[in-house]
Amino acid sequence: MSKELTTRAADYSQWYNDLVIKGGLADYSAVRGCMVIKPYGYALWENMRDQLDKRFKETGHVNAYFPLFVPKSLFEAEEKNAEGFAKECAVVTHYRLKTDPDNKGKLIVDPEAKLEEELVVRPTSEAIIWNTYKGWIQSYRDLPLLINQWANVVRWEMRTRLFLRTAEFLWQEGHTAHATKAEAIEETEKMLDVYAEFVEEYMAVPVIKGIKTPNERFAGAEETYCIEAMMQDGKALQAGTSHFLGQNFAKAFDVQFMNKENKLEYVWATSWGVSTRLIGALIMAHSDDQGLIMPPKIAPLQVVIVPIYKGADSKPVIDEKVATIMAELKALGIRAKYDDNDNARPGWKFAEHELKGVPVRIAMGMRDLENNVVELARRDTKEKQTVPLDGLAGLVQNLLEEIQQNIYNRALAFRADHTSEANSWEEFVDLLDNKTGFVSAHWDGTAETEDAIKDKTKATIRCIPLNNKQEAGVCILSGKPSTQRVLFARAY
Amino acid sequence: MSKELTTRAADYSQWYNDLVIKGGLADYSAVRGCMVIKPYGYALWENMRDQLDKRFKETGHVNAYFPLFVPKSLFEAEEKNAEGFAKECAVVTHYRLKTDPDNKGKLIVDPEAKLEEELVVRPTSEAIIWNTYKGWIQSYRDLPLLINQWANVVRWEMRTRLFLRTAEFLWQEGHTAHATKAEAIEETEKMLDVYAEFVEEYMAVPVIKGIKTPNERFAGAEETYCIEAMMQDGKALQAGTSHFLGQNFAKAFDVQFMNKENKLEYVWATSWGVSTRLIGALIMAHSDDQGLIMPPKIAPLQVVIVPIYKGADSKPVIDEKVATIMAELKALGIRAKYDDNDNARPGWKFAEHELKGVPVRIAMGMRDLENNVVELARRDTKEKQTVPLDGLAGLVQNLLEEIQQNIYNRALAFRADHTSEANSWEEFVDLLDNKTGFVSAHWDGTAETEDAIKDKTKATIRCIPLNNKQEAGVCILSGKPSTQRVLFARAY
Numbered sequence: 001m002s003k004e005l006t007t008r009a010a011d012y013s014q015w016y017n018d019l020v021i022k023g024g025l026a027d028y029s030a031v032r033g034c035m036v037i038k039p040y041g042y043a044l045w046e047n048m049r050d051q052l053d054k055r056f057k058e059t060g061h062v063n064a065y066f067p068l069f070v071p072k073s074l075f076e077a078e079e080k081n082a083e084g085f086a087k088e089c090a091v092v093t094h095y096r097l098k099t100d101p102d103n104k105g106k107l108i109v110d111p112e113a114k115l116e117e118e119l120v121v122r123p124t125s126e127a128i129i130w131n132t133y134k135g136w137i138q139s140y141r142d143l144p145l146l147i148n149q150w151a152n153v154v155r156w157e158m159r160t161r162l163f164l165r166t167a168e169f170l171w172q173e174g175h176t177a178h179a180t181k182a183e184a185i186e187e188t189e190k191m192l193d194v195y196a197e198f199v200e201e202y203m204a205v206p207v208i209k210g211i212k213t214p215n216e217r218f219a220g221a222e223e224t225y226c227i228e229a230m231m232q233d234g235k236a237l238q239a240g241t242s243h244f245l246g247q248n249f250a251k252a253f254d255v256q257f258m259n260k261e262n263k264l265e266y267v268w269a270t271s272w273g274v275s276t277r278l279i280g281a282l283i284m285a286h287s288d289d290q291g292l293i294m295p296p297k298i299a300p301l302q303v304v305i306v307p308i309y310k311g312a313d314s315k316p317v318i319d320e321k322v323a324t325i326m327a328e329l330k331a332l333g334i335r336a337k338y339d340d341n342d343n344a345r346p347g348w349k350f351a352e353h354e355l356k357g358v359p360v361r362i363a364m365g366m367r368d369l370e371n372n373v374v375e376l377a378r379r380d381t382k383e384k385q386t387v388p389l390d391g392l393a394g395l396v397q398n399l400l401e402e403i404q405q406n407i408y409n410r411a412l413a414f415r416a417d418h419t420s421e422a423n424s425w426e427e428f429v430d431l432l433d434n435k436t437g438f439v440s441a442h443w444d445g446t447a448e449t450e451d452a453i454k455d456k457t458k459a460t461i462r463c464i465p466l467n468n469k470q471e472a473g474v475c476i477l478s479g480k481p482s483t484q485r486v487l488f489a490r491a492y
Numbered sequence: 493m494s495k496e497l498t499t500r501a502a503d504y505s506q507w508y509n510d511l512v513i514k515g516g517l518a519d520y521s522a523v524r525g526c527m528v529i530k531p532y533g534y535a536l537w538e539n540m541r542d543q544l545d546k547r548f549k550e551t552g553h554v555n556a557y558f559p560l561f562v563p564k565s566l567f568e569a570e571e572k573n574a575e576g577f578a579k580e581c582a583v584v585t586h587y588r589l590k591t592d593p594d595n596k597g598k599l600i601v602d603p604e605a606k607l608e609e610e611l612v613v614r615p616t617s618e619a620i621i622w623n624t625y626k627g628w629i630q631s632y633r634d635l636p637l638l639i640n641q642w643a644n645v646v647r648w649e650m651r652t653r654l655f656l657r658t659a660e661f662l663w664q665e666g667h668t669a670h671a672t673k674a675e676a677i678e679e680t681e682k683m684l685d686v687y688a689e690f691v692e693e694y695m696a697v698p699v700i701k702g703i704k705t706p707n708e709r710f711a712g713a714e715e716t717y718c719i720e721a722m723m724q725d726g727k728a729l730q731a732g733t734s735h736f737l738g739q740n741f742a743k744a745f746d747v748q749f750m751n752k753e754n755k756l757e758y759v760w761a762t763s764w765g766v767s768t769r770l771i772g773a774l775i776m777a778h779s780d781d782q783g784l785i786m787p788p789k790i791a792p793l794q795v796v797i798v799p800i801y802k803g804a805d806s807k808p809v810i811d812e813k814v815a816t817i818m819a820e821l822k823a824l825g826i827r828a829k830y831d832d833n834d835n836a837r838p839g840w841k842f843a844e845h846e847l848k849g850v851p852v853r854i855a856m857g858m859r860d861l862e863n864n865v866v867e868l869a870r871r872d873t874k875e876k877q878t879v880p881l882d883g884l885a886g887l888v889q890n891l892l893e894e895i896q897q898n899i900y901n902r903a904l905a906f907r908a909d910h911t912s913e914a915n916s917w918e919e920f921v922d923l924l925d926n927k928t929g930f931v932s933a934h935w936d937g938t939a940e941t942e943d944a945i946k947d948k949t950k951a952t953i954r955c956i957p958l959n960n961k962q963e964a965g966v967c968i969l970s971g972k973p974s975t976q977r978v979l980f981a982r983a984y
Contacts, residue, residue, distance in 0.1 A: 030566055030623050031611065034559035039639060042556045064534045067526035068560075068613075068644055068660050069582075072589070074522055076599045086589040090561075091601050092613065093585045095648040097564070097578040107568045109583050109610055118601055119523065121560075121584065121613075131522050141835060147531065152560055152644065156587040168560050343633060 005355070007289045012233045019283055020162045023292045023356055033160040033167030037276065040356065043300035045170065045276060049150065051202050051298065052172065052274065055194045061146040061174060068152075069119035070128045078252035081126055084219020088156040090121040090167075121154040126220060126271055129175045130249040137177060137267055139258045144187070145177040163280035164237075164492050171275030177267045179259065181246075184268035185223075188244040191272040192225040195240035203278065204295040204408035205229050205285045206415055207239055208438070208487060210463025215447050218271075222246035228462045228487070230415040231284040234436020236462045236489035239281050242272035280492070286380075286407050292357030293379055295407060296400040303329060303336040303396055304358045308346045308365035315340075318364055321389070325362070325374075328393035334400070354379065359403050360396055380407050421485070428476045428488070432459050438489050442482035444475035453477055459488045497847070499781045504725045511775055512654045515784045515848055525652040525659030529768065532848065535792035537662065537768060541642065543694050543790065544664065544766065547686050553638040553666060558620050560644075561611035566619045570744035573618055576711020580648040582613040582659075613646040618712060618763055621667045622741040629669060629759055631750045636679070637669040655772035656729075656984050663767035669759045671751065673738075676760035677715075680736040683764040684717045687732040695770065696787040696900035697721045697777045698907055699731055700930075700979060702955025707939050710763075714738035720954045720979070722907040723776040726928020728954045728981035731773050734764035772984070777903050778872075784849030785871055787899060788892040795821060795828040795888055796850045800838045800857035807832075810856055813881070817854070820885035826892070846871065851895050852888055872899050913977070920968045920980070924951050930981050934974035936967035945969055951980045 005022065006014040020026050025041030037045065053063070069092060076082040096113030100106040122128065129147075136142060154168045163169075174191060178184040192209055199205050207227035217224040221243035229239045250256070250266040259265050286293040296302050305325065307318040322338050329336040339349055346363065353361055363375040374392065377384045380403050387395055418437025422428035431439045443449060443461065453476075454460050464486045473482045497514065498506040512518050517533030529537065545555070561584060568574040588605030592598040614620065621639075628634060642664045649657050666683060670676040684701055691697050699719035709716040713735035721731045739758040742748070748756045778785040788794050797817065799810040814830050821828040831841055838855065845853055855867040866884065869876045872895050879887055910929025914920035923931045935941060935953065945968075946952050956978045965974045 027624065027627070029559045030563055030620065031559045031561045034561060036559065036624050037557035039554035039556045043554065045557075046555065062531035062535065063538065064531045065529040065537075065662065067521045067523045067528065068646065069523045069526060071522055072599060075589075076597070079597060082589075082599060083591075086591075086599055089587070089589050090584045090611070091586040091589065092582045093601065094583040095581070097567075097574075097581050097583065097612070099575075099578070105568070105571060107564060107574060107578055109585065119582070120589070128522065132519065132528050135519070154560065170557065 005289060005291065008232065015289070016280075016284060017162065019287055019292055025279065025283075025292075026162050028162070031167070033157060035162050035166050035168075037170070040300055041279065044279060044282075044294070044298060047298040047300065048198075048202070048278060049172070052194075052198055053150075055198060056148050056172075056174065059146075059190060059194060061148045061176075063149065064147050065149055065151070066125050066128050066132060068122055070122050070125075072118045072120060074127045074131050075120045077127060077131075078220050078249055080248070081124075081220030085123040085155070089123060090154045090156055092119040092121065122151070123153055123155045124271075124273075125149065125151070125153075125173055125175065126245070126249050126269075127253075130253040130255060130269070133175075133177055133267070134253050134255045137255055137257050140179050140260055143177055143179045143257060143267065144183065146174075146187075147176065148172055148174040161280070161492075163276055163283070165277075169276045171273050173271060173273040176270045177250075177255070178270070179257065179265075179268070181268050184270050185244050188223070188225055188242045188270045188272065191270070192227065192240070192242040195242065195272070195274055196227050199227060199229070199239050199278070199281075200408065202295065202297045203282050203285075204297075204404055204411060205239070205281055206408065206412045208463060208465055210465040210468075210487065212241075212463060213447070213450060213461050213486075215450050216461065218243045220245060220248050222248065225466075226463050228489075229281050229285060230411070230418055230437060230489075231281070231492065232414065233284070234418050234490075236438065236491040237277075237281045237284070238462070238491065239278060240272070240274040243270060245269035245271060285411050287357065290382075291355035293407060294357040294359060296359045296404045299357070299359055300335070301337050301356075301358050302334050302400055303360045303362060304349075304353045305336065305338045305362045305364060306346050306349050306353075307338075307340050308363055314366050317366070318369065321369055322364065325389070325392060329396060332393050332397050334393070334396060360399055362392075362396075378403055380410075422476060423473075425476050429457060432457055432488070432490065436490070438462065438487045440485045440487055441476045442473035442484070443486050444478045444480035444482055446478075449475060449478050449480075453488070457490075459490050462487045462489050462491060497781060497783065500724065507781070508772075508776060509654065511779055511784055517771065517775075517784075518654050520654070523659070525649060527654050527658050527660075529662070532792055533771065536771060536774075536786070536790060539790040539792065540694070540770060541664070544686075544690055545642075547690060548640050548664075548666065551682060551686060553640045553668075555641065556639050557641055557643070558617050558624060560614055562614055562617075562620045564610045564612060566623050567612045569619060569623075570712050570741055572740070573616075573712030577615040577647070581615060582646045582648055584611040584613065614643070615645055615647045616763075616765075617641065617643070617645075617665055618667065618737070618741050618761075619745075622745040622747060622761070625667075625669055625759070626745050626747045629747055629749050632671050632752055635669055635671045635749060635759065636675065638666075638679075639668065640664055640666040653772070653984075655768055655775070657769075661768045663765050665763060665765040668762045669742075669747070670762070671749065671757075671760070673760050676738075676762050677736050680715070680717055680734045680762045680764065683762070684719065684732070684734040687734065687764070687766055688719050691719060691721070691731050691770070691773075692900065694787065694789045695774050695777075696789075696896055696903060697731065697773055698900065698904045700955060700957055702957040702960075702979065704733075704955060705939070705942060705953050705978075707942050708953065710735045712737060712740050714740070717958075718955050720981075721773050721777060722903070722910055722929060722981075723773070723984070724906065725776070726910050726982075728930065728983040729769075729773050729776070730954070730983065731770060732764070732766040735762060737761035737763060778899050779849065782874075783847035785899060786849035786851060788851045788896045791849070791851055792827070793829050793848075793850050794826050794892055795852045795854060796841075796845045797828065797830045797854045797856060798838050798841050798845075799830075799832050800855055806858050809858070810861060813861055814856065817881070817884060821888060824885050824889050826885070826888060852891055854884075854888075870895055872902075914968060915965075917968050921949060924949055924980070924982065928982070930954065930979050932977045932979055933968045934965035934976070935978050936970045936972035936974055938970075941967060941970050941972075945980070949982075951982050954979045954981050954983060
């Protein structure tokens with residue numbers, strides 16, 4: 001293993017890239033802005049996906065799959081949505097390649113295979129889905145439709161970062177249809193809660209629930225709810241969004257239903273999504289200069305056991321003991337691996353597992369075995385202890401829970417330390433520059449002021465927290481009256 | 493529910509489409525050749541995927557994710573593969589739309605956002621994956637790489653059929669890298685066995701394992717193994733393929749490794765895949781004129797309970813009893829639903845569940861309840877029986893197993909009935925036209941004869957069965973000497 005990680009202090013951004021690549025989560029690809037999700041990263045995503053999927057199903061949703069392509073005429077039907085995504089659309093214009101007549105062995109796009117109508121590679125699926133819902137919804141009896149899709153989407157971003165912002169990414173997108181506005185809003189809020197609960201309980205990342213300002217709303221939404229997380233460099237990261245779409249898409253695609261009073265009405269909509277971007281949040285919330293720190297509940301590997309011995313005859317003795325431990329761990333549902341690869345030394349393995357953020361490491365040597373003990377090391381605090389073999393599995397199970405709680409608490413304390421109130425422009429700028437983090441400040445509620453603050457400081461309004469305290473104040477920039485503070489931060 | 497299914501005898505092809513659409517599995521979309529997989533169809537796919545995924549992991553594979561797009565220059569690197577897929581490639585040429593200056597509210601492809609190099613939407617991922625493997629493989633210690641991907645792929649087919657042949661489909665593609673030829677061949681055969689076992693045991697569809705003729709090989713493969721299934725119209729359907737790719741991709745992408753003798757060698761490759769096409773196979777192998785017949789092991793819903801009552805005061809009595817039954821079924825891991833929707837009558841529900849192929853239906857009326865019995869109906873044979881409530885869950889569990897076995901046996905008997913030997917050209921044509929099914933016949937081993945037979949009869953060589961009996965004979969068309977029979981059929 002080539003360790004040599006950049007430290008956070010030296011170059012935060014390089015530190016992040018080092019963790020992603022050297023930690024085996026993802027790799028650059030030959031396609032501009034697209035990443036390869038490596039097996040370790042994908043195993044993490046699978047654990048996240050399975051937990052989310054379980055919650056979606058528990059809340060009454062079913063999965064389906066809609067086409068990758070959106071015909072341009074459908075894409076442009078909901079104007080705001082189309083306008084919002086037009087600049088980052090990959091467009092399929094042809095359906096065939098042919099041999100280059102001037103260069104045998106090379107291919108060219110066949111000009112005779114031009115599509116009559118261009119196809120947009122979905123940047124999000126509202127258009128294709130609402131065009132489909134039109135055929136599925138006639139009466140109130142067909143509602144609600146509670147459908148989710150796990151899919152890849154493409155947004156042609158100019159500046160990309162592994163996981164955080166890639167041209168192609170994996171996500172889920174829920175698209176629901178309701179008979180009433182109240183029910184749609186309830187759904188939007190319910191799914192925000194599902195996200196918040198998952199991110200906090202499983203990823204151990206505390207989040208602020210809030211709503212976006214009109215400026216930061218999803219293109220085509222009436223209201224965008226979000227969860228915002230705090231990274232270790234004091235920047236915010238939007239971890240998930242849930243949109244109340246009003247009747248915008250129903251009107252754009254003419255989706256009406258006969259209500260109980262036998263009258264035609266437009267259908268109410270929501271959409272909500274989280275993506276592989278969450279992996280970026282997880283990395284930046286917990287990891288340290290030695291590598292990744294995985295939250296036990298979704299860690300691809302929770303425990304690794306490393307044998308330490310000299311001479312080949314010691315190995316079988318250790319193997320036998322480890323087999324028993326492995327069986328006990330598995331009986332408790334713990335994801336454990338015995339790393340007895342004899343091409344690498346224990347020290348190398350320790351560093352590797354540290355880099356990969358395996359929550360718990362068990363080292364077992366011959367002397368330990370004689371004393372009926374093992375060395376137990378936790379990744380989050382790097383503490384080691386010698387513990388008896390008897391009852392080891394139970395001890396490990398408790399330790400995993402403790403680590404999960406500890407990294408959550410640590411992230412929560414970090415966020416508390418990096419959340420401040422600013423009551424003047426000078427204080428606001430000083431906090432953003434020197435303390436970093438969330439800055440809670442009064443804002444006059446206008447898009448103009450919001451834009452001006454962004455231009456001057458690169459800070460955006462991350463959200464207006466739900467159940468925000470109402471208090472009289474004056475806007476930090478314009479000095480105009482304000483009724484509440486909002487959360488500002490520089491953000492990913 | 494609008495029943496009105498076309499019968500198999502009247503129009504097999506329309507019968508199939510009716511089942512897919514009216515059975516709620518899939519729908520046409522606004523994109524030519526692309527389908528929407530509806531919740532019921534997707535739930536079926538999830539069950540299939542989960543079973544396959546489990547087997548892939550048990551055989552040592554891990555999942556990863558590679559980009560959707562393949563730069564043209566990479567796509568063309570392996571010439572045969574490129575040639576094989578060039579004619580059906582969707583090609584991304586631009587990365588931005590802009591407002592149409594002549595038509596406000598409409599979008600056009602921005603001519604200034606033309607990609608320097610066109611991107612092919614993956615029809616299969618060998619090129620992008622082997623280009624990535626180049627960076628991952630240096631030494632024999634890096635081998636084998638046993639990676640699978642669950643993904644969407646696009647092949648611009650001119651004539652499409654729901655599930656069977658769609659422009660976009662979902663699949664898994666395994667891509668493995670090995671140090672030796674023998675190991676790669678072993679992997680290819682192992683994965684064929686995994687497929688065969690899954691399709692037979694879970695989908696209840698018997699398959700023939702074999703190898704393809706050079707004509708029918710995957711573009712870029714040295715050898716293509718396949719499993720072939722028989723549909724109820726006597727046509728064959730290729731249900732899965734596993735390819736030994738030799739060193740073709742390693743050479744095209746220059747992927748070499750240092751072997752144990754410290755010499756550079758090209759890596760050996762395999763790839764293997766099954767897709768949503770399997771759903772088409774499942775439908776056509778088992779279903780009847782009343783609708784779908786789902787194999788219990790992967791049925792989204794295994795049991796449905798329908799209450800039968802008059803007067804609202806009877807309902808709570810039935811509800812209470814059903815709650816107990818549901819709990820008992822769930823305790824056995826049985827996927828059951830209580831269909832107490834009071835907008836529909838029992839007769840309508842019976843027809844609906846029959847159409848959807850739910851394996852077991854339980855009807856419970858007030859009189860049944862007084863007698864402590866229920867009516868149990870099985871979908872495959874349509875037999876009904878009155879059985880005691882005591883021990884019902886266990887009885888249902890056994891019945892599900894019996895149905896699984898029965899539909900497999902039925903498909904196996906059908907295939908046996910539709911597998912014939914032909915010893916002359918006349919006999920061959922007569923069997924294909926009048927008996928349909930697999931025809932086992934001698935072939936002289938040349939591509940010319942194979943092509944001529946296809947031109948004359950539309951029958952192709954489905955495979956040379958594994959462990960085929962060697963016997964002297966003469967080719968049915970050319971009369972030239974032959975050493976073995978091969979399996980011909982008309983196919984999907």
